Every structure is written in structure tokens, then in C-alpha cells.
Amino acid sequence: MRGVTDRTALEEAEIGGKADRAVVRDALGVGVAVGLSGFAFGVTSAGSGLTLLQTCALSLLVFTGASQFALVGALAAGGGPFTAAAGAFFLGVRNAFYGLRLSQLLALPRAVRPFAAQWVIDETAAVALAQPTRRAARLGFVVTGLTLYLLWNLTTLLGALGAEAIGDTDAWGLDAAGPAVFLALLAPMLKTATERAAAGLAVLLGLGLLPVLPAGVPVLLAALAAPAVLWADGRRRRQGVAR
Amino acid sequence: MNVWIAIGATVLGCYAVKLAGLLVPAGALERPLVKRLAALLPVALLAALTAQQTFADGQTLVLDARAAGLAAAAVALMLRAPFLLVVAAAVLVTAGARAMGAG
Numbered sequence: 001m002r003g004v005t006d007r008t009a010l011e012e013a014e015i016g017g018k019a020d021r022a023v024v025r026d027a028l029g030v031g032v033a034v035g036l037s038g039f040a041f042g043v044t045s046a047g048s049g050l051t052l053l054q055t056c057a058l059s060l061l062v063f064t065g066a067s068q069f070a071l072v073g074a075l076a077a078g079g080g081p082f083t084a085a086a087g088a089f090f091l092g093v094r095n096a097f098y099g100l101r102l103s104q105l106l107a108l109p110r111a112v113r114p115f116a117a118q119w120v121i122d123e124t125a126a127v128a129l130a131q132p133t134r135r136a137a138r139l140g141f142v143v144t145g146l147t148l149y150l151l152w153n154l155t156t157l158l159g160a161l162g163a164e165a166i167g168d169t170d171a172w173g174l175d176a177a178g179p180a181v182f183l184a185l186l187a188p189m190l191k192t193a194t195e196r197a198a199a200g201l202a203v204l205l206g207l208g209l210l211p212v213l214p215a216g217v218p219v220l221l222a223a224l225a226a227p228a229v230l231w232a233d234g235r236r237r238r239q240g241v242a243r
Numbered sequence: 244m245n246v247w248i249a250i251g252a253t254v255l256g257c258y259a260v261k262l263a264g265l266l267v268p269a270g271a272l273e274r275p276l277v278k279r280l281a282a283l284l285p286v287a288l289l290a291a292l293t294a295q296q297t298f299a300d301g302q303t304l305v306l307d308a309r310a311a312g313l314a315a316a317a318v319a320l321m322l323r324a325p326f327l328l329v330v331a332a333a334v335l336v337t338a339g340a341r342a343m344g345a346g
Contacts, residue, residue, distance in 0.1 A: 094284065108265065198286050202291040218291070
């Protein structure tokens with residue numbers, strides 16, 4: 001990150017040419033790998049009872065995978081439209097924090113920001129933030145964003161069409177795609193005891209409240225595991241200091 | 244109709260938070276507690292969603308073929324398999340368990 005501000009324009013141009021190809025290669029790799037998982041979303045969404053148009057509208061207009069999976073899962077479980085959307089929204093909140101870091105790094109003109117915003121997601125942030133220069137970060141953001149947007153929407157369409165063609169998606173085990181996607185997103189986040197405690201508490205709340213509350217609500221309450229664990233952490237730390 | 248309302252609300256909400264990140268002045272959300280909460284929120288949500296979509300059938304908790312599929316995904320993750328392979332493992336094992344009669 002430090003390099004972005006420290007290098008002169010001339011140095012940056014010299015490094016640029018060689019580095020560009022490496023950035024494009026990394027960005028394409030991420031874009032292709034994750035873009036293909038749009039199949040899983042298309043299939044899951046169609047299997048949850050959404051129409052082809054609804055499924056494609058989600059990938060075109062929401063374009064943040066975890067929120068899309070959460071929404072169709074909540075609707076399939078019988079959740080109301082606003083409880084379902086709330087779960088999807090809270091999962092999308094992390095994108096605001098990517099945007100915060102990206103806006104400093106990419107230094108986008110104000111007029112471009114409303115268009116760039118749609119591409120502010122896990123993968124574009126990961127690629128852009130890993131680059132040593134502003135030029136490389138911008139290139140990484142654009143190539144990852146474009147590759148992912150095109151492939152995610154194309155594979156969503158193909159997945160939804162495929163699900164309609166094969167009929168009973170559960171018989172093919174495709175209802176396990178959603179939770180597997182969530183687990184794959186979750187696993188790299190479980191770095192310290194704090195994250196593992198929050199995850200464990202959220203599982204208990206999510207499953208424990210499921211039989212007694214309306215569909216979609218238990219997930220929202222399980223999100224309270226995050227502030228609860230932070231509060232307990234802070235308390236323990238203060239006590240440690242006091243001793 | 245309800246589905247379209249849910250889609251509309253999600254589209255607006257998710258776009259608004261993306262744009263907000265790019266528009267708010269740097270430093271506005273940089274307080275350590277806010278950042279830690281923002282990092283921990285998806286952890287809690289994803290964990291709850293994983294558990295529910297594996298063990299819930301409507302409003303009852305069940306143990307069926309999906310649990311075997313998720314276990315396969317966990318093993319694939321521990322072996323550092325790529326994203327698509329993790330999902331494929333879950334789908335194939337779930338389908339296999341169902342074909343052998345495990346609900």
C-alpha cells in the first residue's frame with residue numbers, strides 16, 4: 001500500500017508495462033474461477049422457485065454473490081420479502097468497507113463512482129488492494145470487474161436454464177451448492193478465536209431460533225453474535241488491563 | 244409479486260452500500276470498532292446461513308444428505324481445493340447419499 005504514494009509517475013510508468021500483464025493474468029484468473037460459480041447460483045435460484053427473469057435480474061442488478069444466495073435461500077424457506085432482503089442487505093454491508101479503501105486507492109473521478117460502485121465486491125477489492133501501484137490497482141479492478149460481471153451473468157443464465165431442463169434439482173444434490181458456497185466464503189475468514197466464537201454463536205442462534213421464529217428472522221438475530229462477541233472481547237481486555 | 248419486492252429491496256440496498264463506500268469521506272468509517280464489527284458481521288451471517296441451509300427443512304431441523312455434502316465441502320476446503328471443486332464435492336456427495344437412500 002505504501003508504494004502507491006511513494007513512487008514517482010516516471011517510475012510507475014516503467015514498472016507499469018511489465019507488471020500490466022501479471023495484473024491482467026491474476027485478475028482474469030480470479031474473474032474466471034468465481035464467475036463460473038454463477039452456475040451454482042443460477043441452479044440454486046431456479047431450484048428455489050424463482051423465474052428465469054428473476055434469477056437473471058438478481059445477478060445483473062445485485063451482483064454480490066453471498067447476498068444473492070442468501071435472498072433466494074430465505075425466499076425458498078418461506079421468508080417474507082423484507083426479512084429476506086434484510087439478510088441479503090446485511091451481507092452486502094461489507095462492500096461499503098471495500099469501497100472506502102478502494103476510493104482512496106483508485107482515486108476515481110466523482111462522475112465515474114456511481115458506475116464503478118456496482119463492481120465493488122470481495123474479488124475486485126482483493127485483486128485491486130493487492131497491487132503495488134495505483135495504475136496496477138485500477139487495471140486489476142477493471143479487468144476483474146468486467147470478467148466477473150460478464151461470466152457471472154452468463155453462467156447464471158446457463159445455470160437457471162440447466163435447472164429448468166433437469167427438473168428436480170434436489171435429486172442431483174444441487175440444494176447443497178448454496179451452503180457449500182457459504183462455507184467456502186466463511187472458511188478463510190475464521191482466522192482468530194474471535195471469528196470462530198462469532199461463527200459458533202451464530203450457528204447456535206440460527207439453528208436454535210429456527211423452529212420458533214418466522215423464516216428469515218433467525219438469521220438476522222444470529223448476526224447479533226458479531227457485536228456480542230466483540231463486546232465480550234472488549235470486556236475481557238479491559239479486565240486484563242485492570243489486573 | 245413478493246419475490247419482485249424482495250429483489251427490488253435487495254437491489255437498492257446492496258447498491259446503496261456499495262456506492263456509500265465510494266462516496267463517504269475517508270475516515271468516516273475508520274473507527275476501529277466499526278471496522279471490526281463490519282469484518283465480523285459477515286462471519287456470523289455466513290455461519291448461520293451455512294448451518295440453516297444444511298440442517299433446516301422449513302422450520303424443522305433435520306439431518307439428511309446435505310450434511311454429508313457439507314462435510315465433503317469442509318474436507319475439500321481443508322485440502323485447499325479451489326472454490327468450484329468445493330461446491331462440486333458438496334453437490335456430488337449429496338447426490339450420492341440421496342441415491343443410496345439417505346433422504
